Amino acid sequence: MAEPKAKLLVIEDDEGLQRQLKWAYEDWDVVAAGNRAEAIALLRSEEPQVATLDLGLPPDPDGTSEGFATLAEMLRLKPDLKVVVASGHGRRESAQAAIAGGAWDFYQKPIDIDELHLIVRRAFHVRALEQENRRLSEAGTAEGGPFGGLMTAAPEMTKTLRTLERVAATQVSVMLQGASGTGKELLAKGLHAASDRADGPFVAINCAAIPETLLEAELFGHEKGAFTGAVKTVEGKIELAGGGTLFLDEVGDIPLALQVKLLRFVQERVIERVGGRKAIPVDVRIVTATHRDLAAMIAEESFREDLYYRLAEIVVPIPTLAERTGDAALLARHFLGRFAAEMNPRVAGFAPDAVAALEAHAWPGNVRELENRMKRAVIMAEGKRVRAADLDLDAPEADDDRDLINLKTVREIADRKAIRRAIARTGGNISNAAKLLGISRPTLYDLLKQYELQG
Template sequence: MSARSGEADKPRLLVVEDDPGLATQLKWAWDEFDVTCVGDRETAIAALRQHEPDVVTLDLGLPPDPDGTREGFAVLDAIMELKPDTKVIVASGHGAAESALRAIERGAYDFYRKPVRIEELALIVRRALHLAALEGENRRLAARVGEDATLLGSIVTGAPEMIRTARTVERIASADVSVLLMGASGTGKELLARGLHAASARARAGLVAINCAAIPEHLLEQELFGYEAGAFEGAHSAREGRIEMAAGGTLFLDEMGELPSAIQARLLRFIETRAVERIGAATAIPVDARLVCATHRDLPAMVAEGAFREDLYFRLAEVVVAIPSLAERAGDAPLLARHFLARFAAEMNPQIKGFAPDALAAIDAWHWPGNVRELENRVKRAVIMADGRLVGAQDLDLAESGDELALALNLKAGREQADRKLIRQALSRSEGNISSTARMLGISRPTLYDLMKQYDLST
């Protein structure tokens, strides 16, 4: 065990810097971190093993090649080989742009151009620490969930809220109850419905889906219930409806909140009798289908307003599953972004190797009003648009990237904004526990209280 008495709670930072004056200055300025300073490759690698830092700031110009970048890159390569999860922030004044790109391609987290402005560098370090904490947490959760962090075969998540949702769906899959999936658009309602079906005893028979919002009322009725020959003009021969097609399997009714009231009544009759009356038929055909519905509307509220039949609601919603929005799933946006990037890069643009740090920061910060669907579309678009090896923040075209500019223009305002965001995320991550929030952020409890007061934040 390492003996860092009194420093145990602080995030560990390794400063690789051959200018002893600067190293001392950083050590003094950064009492919020547990800082170790080293000045050359060999001691850097030794310190990496001994201290296992979360973040490394790395000066590229190290002896015996202080004016070049060879030693710095060698240290970077060694870190990526030994501890690839370490966030390395490369600092250099030599040929900045070119070294930056090379460093990031070789696995660095971010790049910093000398001369060092301590507060600005501290901000980058804090962000890197925050990301490292989220990634660590996601890895732990993923390890608990299964190798590739997928649930129900296809749900990618590391967030406790979503894991709970997926587990619920898994659990109720085998009970033959009707299920109502409630969630905002793009949260994965259809994916969960398909996962539920696949995990149920009805998996061998099909899942038949129909979107109640996409089809005009009279066609929807024909689609659902089918018709007999001669039932109406143009009905030359009989046709079975989707309900019949779902016999033995699952009927997935998407956008349930849009179901017209005449069809609501007809659907209720089917559920009560478990038999379908085709349009124009004299008799009903028994059908055994499990019902799974989804909606982005507040169906209970619609029931209260009289816009949706209460008796039908209770038949459809024997179990209600609420799906959290993407913004409520801490750490999931970067996790899903990587998942989609790997997929789309393989399909459409194999030279893309990953995200630039500014892109990951923007993904983590964005509020994702269109949820996973929006994330998927943005990543797809970015993979197509990006012309380097990395997808950058500007390829994602998120409005928040403007924040970066504001940051450069007004460091103080930018810092406050970033601090506020970090504190809010850490608070929600630790469910409002002040001690663990302070620990996560690497600051003391009194400092956290002060900041929360200053920014008007509560638990």
């Protein structure tokens, strides 16, 4: 049984143009309205995903007041509706007002059917991606397993999670190698939760955040009277992690002298507290993380090679946010929803320049930077949509005119981009990618062949 077509609402008072659009939009199930009342009734009964809206509706066909009122009411009832607004009245002013009012895109009349078709197709694609992102987010929160706290749809991060799931059941020492802000502690917690030590403690210590003079006592504990201020015996992090997982974050920052004592523990699984003489056995699984180049440190003799091979039985590289296909937009929408609910409820989405800026930015600070920028953007946003300026990012320059020779070229660029993203988001599953794009699997195979893309 064929899947039902996605639904498009066309709001246009010209009945001849209504019929023309219905004929042109055969890819979708089209319903048409000639005024605000009809549009709202169809919005309630048909629940379209995308709508095209002519601002010049009766009783103000020569103005825009009724069109903007229709836009506001539709988005109030269905905030995730993608509305493409068309108008011949004051292009710049109407476009700015439409985007500020929550429209997804703006189109200047007179209508070019092919070009508007491309814009509508993009709107359906974005709507499908957002639905998939919400599904992934809900699945990750409710039933995503040990790594449910990490939100991703990127094949690069999915590969990392699969690796961690495979090694979780073993007792090997795992080293997470990645830049700051890539979620190494979250992954370490997931590794612990997926292991047979999940009922035991997860104890984390950031080796770079503790002064060298205190780090030994933090790791190994100390006996009463071991040093000035040691008024009682204190168990260290290693001992506290007994029966569970010890996570040593930024392990590359452990001083060379302390590495010798850590190596002895890793080899023999016994410790001695500072100031003590008693050997204390500790059963613990060790997970480490670092952003440093430990191979270079070994060459410089600032990190022990024997300790490295004890701690890095399996090394798992963590991709940066820039390397995680599509995750910047996915996480940005997640943070938008969270921060808007807390600080600015009227913010409901992104302006086109913000989406372009999110995709173009290199994210040197990774997820931590994205979270901070989204918090700032929600606070600074003056309208319903976050703009690039709210993110404190520059909107990327428009494509070179040489890339826009004709509509066929524009369509090919859009198709290539959409296909690559869909395949990336579905981990290379052609059937799921086709569903995400709203086309059949044979059609997607034809497009892959036509554009010489890898499936």
